[in-house]
Amino acid sequence: xxxxxxRIGAEIGRRYRTERLQSSEDDFRHxxxxxxxxxxxxxxxxxxxxxxxxxxxxxxxxxxxxxxxxDLNSHWAPHELDRIHTYAAARKRGEQAPLNYExxxxxxxxxxxxxGVRAQMINxxxxxxxxxxxxxxxxxxxxxxxxxxxxxxxxxxxxxxxxGIALKGVDGSFRMANRRYRELxxxxxxDITGKTNLDxxxxxxxxxxxxxxxxxxxxxxxxxxxxxxxRPDGSKASYIVTKFAIAxxxxxxxxxxxxxxxxxxxxxxxxxxxxxxxxxxxxVDVSADFYWQTDAELRFNYFSPSLEQNIPIEIxxxxxxxxxxxxxxxxxxxxPLQHIGRHMNARRPFRDLVYQRQGKTxxxxxxxxxxxxxxxxxxxxxxxxxGSSTNITETRALQEQLLQSQKMEAVGQLxxxxxxxxxxxxxxxxxxxxxxxxxxSRGKNLAKAPQLTDSILRAxxxxxxxxxxxxxxxxxxxxxxxxxxxDKQIDxxxxxxxxxxxxxxxxxxxxxxxxxxxxxDPGQLENVVLNLAINARDAMPEGGALxxxxxxxxxxxxxxxxxxxxxxxxxxxxxxxxxTGIPEDILDRVFEPFFTxxxxxHGTGLGLSMVFGFVKQSNGHVTVxxxxxRGTTVKLxxxxxxxxxxxxxxxxxxxxKASGECILVVEDDxxxxxxAVAFLSDLGYSALEAPDAATALAILEQISHIDLLLTDxxxxxxxxxxxxxxxxPDYHPNIKVMYMSGYTRDxxxxxxxxxxxxxxxxxxxxxxxxxxxxxxxxx
Numbered sequence: 001x002x003x004x005x006x007r008i009g010a011e012i013g014r015r016y017r018t019e020r021l022q023s024s025e026d027d028f029r030h031x032x033x034x035x036x037x038x039x040x041x042x043x044x045x046x047x048x049x050x051x052x053x054x055x056x057x058x059x060x061x062x063x064x065x066x067x068x069x070x071d072l073n074s075h076w077a078p079h080e081l082d083r084i085h086t087y088a089a090a091r092k093r094g095e096q097a098p099l100n101y102e103x104x105x106x107x108x109x110x111x112x113x114x115x116g117v118r119a120q121m122i123n124x125x126x127x128x129x130x131x132x133x134x135x136x137x138x139x140x141x142x143x144x145x146x147x148x149x150x151x152x153x154x155x156x157x158x159x160x161x162x163x164g165i166a167l168k169g170v171d172g173s174f175r176m177a178n179r180r181y182r183e184l185x186x187x188x189x190x191d192i193t194g195k196t197n198l199d200x201x202x203x204x205x206x207x208x209x210x211x212x213x214x215x216x217x218x219x220x221x222x223x224x225x226x227x228x229x230x231r232p233d234g235s236k237a238s239y240i241v242t243k244f245a246i247a248x249x250x251x252x253x254x255x256x257x258x259x260x261x262x263x264x265x266x267x268x269x270x271x272x273x274x275x276x277x278x279x280x281x282x283x284v285d286v287s288a289d290f291y292w293q294t295d296a297e298l299r300f301n302y303f304s305p306s307l308e309q310n311i312p313i314e315i316x317x318x319x320x321x322x323x324x325x326x327x328x329x330x331x332x333x334x335x336p337l338q339h340i341g342r343h344m345n346a347r348r349p350f351r352d353l354v355y356q357r358q359g360k361t362x363x364x365x366x367x368x369x370x371x372x373x374x375x376x377x378x379x380x381x382x383x384x385x386x387g388s389s390t391n392i393t394e395t396r397a398l399q400e401q402l403l404q405s406q407k408m409e410a411v412g413q414l415x416x417x418x419x420x421x422x423x424x425x426x427x428x429x430x431x432x433x434x435x436x437x438x439x440x441s442r443g444k445n446l447a448k449a450p451q452l453t454d455s456i457l458r459a460x461x462x463x464x465x466x467x468x469x470x471x472x473x474x475x476x477x478x479x480x481x482x483x484x485x486x487d488k489q490i491d492x493x494x495x496x497x498x499x500x501x502x503x504x505x506x507x508x509x510x511x512x513x514x515x516x517x518x519x520x521d522p523g524q525l526e527n528v529v530l531n532l533a534i535n536a537r538d539a540m541p542e543g544g545a546l547x548x549x550x551x552x553x554x555x556x557x558x559x560x561x562x563x564x565x566x567x568x569x570x571x572x573x574x575x576x577x578x579x580t581g582i583p584e585d586i587l588d589r590v591f592e593p594f595f596t597x598x599x600x601x602h603g604t605g606l607g608l609s610m611v612f613g614f615v616k617q618s619n620g621h622v623t624v625x626x627x628x629x630r631g632t633t634v635k636l637x638x639x640x641x642x643x644x645x646x647x648x649x650x651x652x653x654x655x656x657k658a659s660g661e662c663i664l665v666v667e668d669d670x671x672x673x674x675x676a677v678a679f680l681s682d683l684g685y686s687a688l689e690a691p692d693a694a695t696a697l698a699i700l701e702q703i704s705h706i707d708l709l710l711t712d713x714x715x716x717x718x719x720x721x722x723x724x725x726x727x728x729p730d731y732h733p734n735i736k737v738m739y740m741s742g743y744t745r746d747x748x749x750x751x752x753x754x755x756x757x758x759x760x761x762x763x764x765x766x767x768x769x770x771x772x773x774x775x776x777x778x779x
Contacts, residue, residue: 038115038134040072043127045088047071057115057136059108077104077112088130091121102141114141164260167246170253172196172213184239184260186232202230209241216243217253226263238264288391292372294384298322298344301384310391311366312359339567340370344385349373354392366393429456460764481521481618483641486571487511489522490529490548497533497546504543505536512551518571519641520618528611532575532634535608539579539632549574553637555621569640570620576633582626590624611636655768656775658684662703663774665689666696666711666724667740672763676710676740679767685774693719700731708778713741713760738777740765 032039038054040047047070050063058075060066076084080103090097097119105115119132158165164181168174174192182192187200197206208227216223222244229237242259284291290307294300299322303315323341343350351371359366372387433456439449490509497507529548536546553572582590590608608624611634615622619639626632663685667673673689680687688703690696693715700706709728711721725737742763759777761770 040066040132040134041122041124042071042088042130045071048129054134057107057113057134058105059111075106075108077106080104087119091119091130092128102137113138164258166258166260168213168256168258170217170255172210175255181258181260184237184262185229205229212241212243213256216245216256220245220247220251220253236264237262238267289388290390291386291388293386294322294344296382296384298385310389311357311368340372344372347374347382359393366391367396368392429460481519483517483519484522484525485515486518486550486573486638487515489525490550490573493526493529497530501533501537501546505540506543506545507548508545509548510550514552515550516552516569516571517641518638520620520638521614524614528614528636529575531608531611536575536577536579536632539577539581544578544631545576547574547576549576552640555637566619570637571640573636573638574633575636576631578631581628581630582624582632583628584626587624587626608634655683655771657771658774660684660686661707661778662686662688662705663708663710664696664699664703664706666691666693666709666715666721668692668712668716672712676770679770682767683771683774692716693724696724697727700728706732706735708736708738708774710738710740710761710774713739736777738773 032051035051036053038057039049039051040054041049047067050066052063055061055063055066058066058072066072073081084103087097087101099120100116100118103115103117105113107113114137116135116137117132119130122129122131159178161178161180164178164184166174166177166181173194173196177187177192181187182189185200189195192199197209201209205227212223212225222242224240224242226238226240229239231237240261240263242261244257245253246255246257247253284304284306287304287306288310290310291302291304292300292307293302299320300318301320303318305315307313307315307318323344340350340353340355343353349372352369353371354367354369356365356367358364368389369392370387370389372385375383375386377383487509490511494507494509498505501507533546540546549572551572551574553570555567555570612622615636615638621637623635624632625635658680663680665673665676665680665687667676667689668691670691673691677687677689688699688706690699696709696711700709709725711724713721715721715724721739721741725739728735728737738759738761740761740763759773761773765773
């Protein structure tokens with residue numbers, strides 16, 4: 001019974017203990033199942049237990065779904081598997097392995113997460129198992145990684161900064177220094193942590209740095225100072241160092257931040273710039289010129305002080321104004337001043353343009369020479385003009401005095417040449433007339449009379465040609481310009497030139513396509529071309545080439561630097577030969593009257609003077625260039641015509657006869673008047689004559705029928721043929737008018753050209769000339 005009781009007691013005890021153990025296991029399982037952290041147990045790499053929190057971490061609905069996998073290999077990031085298995089194997093062998101670690105894992109849906117793992121070996125019912133507690137630390141880990149990335153980025157920025165950056169502790173030792181800081185202080189060690197300035201720089205320089213550190217730590221305010229660093233090679237470098245205190249949350253200093261900038265090159269540039277500005281200022285101050293500048297709206301915003309020494313006006317009166325604003329109205333319309341304005345408005349540079357403005361006293365004027373060019377900023381945006389000017393009044397006065405003396409010399413040369421040539425011609429005329437008169441008075445044989453009269457006529461024609469050349473040179477000849485095609489004009493002369501020149505000369509005419517028409521007197525142009533062709537022939541005694549080259553040319557840019565040339569469109573005629581050329585020392589004199597390099601009797605010296613006068617009177621420009629033994633080129637620039645070229649009518653070769661018309665001749669010279677009346681009678685006209693204007697008006701009033709008034713241009717008592725012509729229609733409404741003159745002065749001439757509709761017979765004239773002009777006027 002006792003034994004039975006003992007067994008019953010033992011069984012009761014065993015059951016009690018079993019129930020207590022089962023209750024304890026149930027409590028532990030409940031705790032594990034409901035804890036916030038994940039929990040799992042492995043036996044021989046097989047997952048045998050997982051709580052609900054672990055299932056949730058991996059994205060499963062229940063632990064059973066995880067247990068069905070058998071392991072967690074598919075839920076560790078692939079690069080983590082080796083590490084985790086290594087840890088597990090080490091624990092199984094009883095070796096050390098990290099108790100806590102972080103690992104990247106993969107959820108059921110593929111999302112990457114970070115886990116904090118605490119793993120260890122446990123003995124459960126006599127078995128060695130691996131258990132682990134797991135927490136999702138993704139948010140914290142991503143924040144940590146971002147911070148690490150920011151720190152790394154900051155380190156790279158600091159290390160590669162173009163300025164030196166360093167940190168010091170409150171004891172003055174370095175905590176870090178970037179590469180640029182070490183380079184600037186010539187420090188070769190890559191890491192200077194714990195070192196001080198005394199380890200790298202001279203003591204004096206180190207003390208300056210230490211004193212600065214102390215001021216920043218004591219005052220808490222940033223400090224910026226310049227100082228010089230002595231390099232190992234003895235050279236000096238200029239730096240600016242900025243220091244600032246680094247404090248904790250309680251504002252207690254923890255260290256010093258430093259920013260070091262190398263200003264050596266900048267300081268050198270600034271020093272050079274100061275010296276350059278000082279030099280320029282000195283040059284401006286001592287220069288006789290004055291300098292100016294405008295803004296983008298072309299308003300003056302700067303003048304050098306020397307302006308007031310050149311122009312009687314204060315600088316403040318000009319600031320803000322434009323070109324010409326302070327020039328008196330009398331000068332504002334001047335062509336040079338307007339030309340400057342056009343260049344500035346077009347943003348084109350100009351050089352050595354001269355304009356006139358009022359001087360210090362009323363009626364006084366001064367001359368200013370100026371040059372300027374536009375300037376732009378670094379982006380190419382127009383900012384205005386800069387230029388220099390100078391007062392050239394005294395220089396111009398000296399030039400005018402020199403020019404006047406040269407004119408007087410030219411007049412002397414002209415007078416001597418005229419006297420020589422006209423005396424020769426008069427000798428021929430007087431001598432032959434004397435012989436003719438002697439033969440007539442003695443009743444001798446007049447067989448030689450035609451020869452004598454021919455000599456007289458030739459000499460008279462040479463005198464007439466000489467007079468025309470003089471008028472052309474003085475720009476006083478009466479031109480009859482027309483719109484012509486220069487290429488056709490030259491082409492029409494080639495055959496005549498080939499016959500006239502005689503020598504074996506190859507003549508070539510080249511014209512640019514689309515050649516503009518030009519506005520010149522075609523007859524005078526032919527004289528010019530013939531004259532130049534003869535000069536070319538004389539320069540090529542063995543023959544050679546004569547070339548005419550025609551082209552269009554725009555002189556706007558050229559005219560900007562040559563005040564004597566008007567800007568605009570021109571037709572260029574370049575006449576080139578392959579002759580001996582003109583020596584350089586006399587090239588500037590070729591346009592002087594009676595200047596010639598030909599032998600006596602082979603030229604008057606008026607040929608190129610006539611060319612110069614004709615071109616200038618035609619509002620053109622002429623230049624000569626020559627090279628010894630290479631040839632000469634004379635270039636004529638003739639003004640472009642807007643209208644189409646005129647058709648030039650052929651002149652009949654025969655002498656037209658009269659049709660019974662009545663002509664009133666008004667001429668104060670009795671010999672010329674008698675000659676004109678004789679010519680008219682010989683041509684079949686009836687002629688009336690008057691020596692002056694009063695007689696002519698009386699005849700016009702008394703005679704009932706007069707067809708044409710033939711009058712001299714310049715008459716006695718200040719009268720002109722033009723005044724008679726204006727009154728003639730009062731008596732004869734249909735009367736025609738024709739003028740004759742050896743020199744018209746300014747009558748009938750407008751800007752060097754005959755007025756429209758005017759018929760002029762130049763003196764001297766022959767009967768055929770008179771007949772042609774009469775039919776032109778009457779018909």
